[in-house]
Amino acid sequence: MKKKVAFVCVHNSCRSQMAEGWAKKLGSDVLEVYSAGTEEYPEVKPKAVQVMEEAGVDMSEHHPKLLTDIPEEIDILVTMGCNVVCPYVPCKHSEDWGLEDPSGGPIEGFRETRDIVKKKVEELIQRVKRGEL
Template sequence: MTKPKVAFICVHNSCRSQIAEALGKKFASDEFEFFSAGTELRPHINQDAVRLMKKIYGIDMEETQQSKLLEQIPSVDIVITMGCNVNCPFLPCQYREDWGLDDPSGQSDEVFLETMNKIEKKVKELIIRKDELLKK
């Protein structure tokens, strides 16, 4: 049986959605396939996110991920928007939810770490809610 595909979506695909993809792969790759994408590309992943993900989780996002547009990822079952505060990009799916996370870009390390902790918790909750999400 194939694993459900989850896409983390935000406009620029440079910070929150990249963190979510990396933490999804770390904590739940046996349950889901994870992707991230946006409607616009940044030349690189947010460097504070890269630095802190390396430091806290040992994940080098620059080696394992890149900024992607929506059309560069496969069809997905679950879409998680990060909290765009504008019109979030649309992607067809079986289930959708918004995590309402503020963008930590330009903020202190403490704000980044708080965002990373929230994303880790929500990714782990996806595992628990997997069957419920895919029945809708």
């Protein structure tokens, strides 16, 4: 049975969207993937969409979602390093990845974040496959 994983940050416009994109591409065999934010935001950051497209992940149809848009109970909650207290989300396991938000910076920062997120998603998938999560 697939594990439900939710990637959460404040706006669901960059880091959590990247994590959702990578997890769907790389872990769809073991993960049911969601992402959400704690505050409304109008769009996924264009630079985030661009750098993911460069890596072969299409996020052109992604849009920011809120916590109310994901299942009430999930298996794994991953926060991105929002520097805020996230609302309580019932889950079996939670962790914070402590990622800097590249928003407002140069495209290189988005690429660096994309690559870090990919590595962390790959590690998460391996832990799920090993039965650790």
